[in-house]
Amino acid sequence: MNERSVQGTGATAGTTASHGVLTRGTVVIDVEACKGCDLCVAACKPGVLVMTGATNRRGYRYPELRAGCTACRACAQICPDFVFQVWKFDQPVEIPAGAVPSARGAVRGNGR
Ligand code: SF4
Numbered sequence: 001m002n003e004r005s006v007q008g009t010g011a012t013a014g015t016t017a018s019h020g021v022l023t024r025g026t027v028v029i030d031v032e033a034c035k036g037c038d039l040c041v042a043a044c045k046p047g048v049l050v051m052t053g054a055t056n057r058r059g060y061r062y063p064e065l066r067a068g069c070t071a072c073r074a075c076a077q078i079c080p081d082f083v084f085q086v087w088k089f090d091q092p093v094e095i096p097a098g099a100v101p102s103a104r105g106a107v108r109g110n111g112r
């Protein structure tokens with residue numbers, strides 16, 4: 001299983017912000033392992049995975065994360081190439097709409 005629990009960044013569950021998107025987790029994407037099949041984009045119910053126009057070294061487009069991940073793990077479960085690690089925040093955080101949550105920030109303090 002790739003879901004891990006990490007410390008939130010200070011926002012309180014249920015917080016409402018005028019322009020923020022409630023985000024419960026993030027994903028680490030191994031873009032070089034991706035084959036561009038689009039299955040993860042279709043499986044992501046919040047619609048926070050979008051395919052980039054760029055390609056990896058094998059010539060495949062790959063997904064990129066937007067704000068609003070729920071840490072539901074649907075992407076990790078459907079991806080045939082084990083591209084995703086899913087990280088769940090202890091507390092939801094507010095992220096500006098359209099921003100890409102920092103996976104590196106999400107794993108801070110988790111020994112990785
Ligand atoms: S964990 Fe769920 S919400 Fe987050 S990117 Fe994957 S499918 Fe989308």
Ligand code: SF4
Nearest residue numbers: 034035037038040079
């Ligand atoms: S399901 Fe996996 S291989 Fe397919 S596009 Fe998404 S990340 Fe790439």
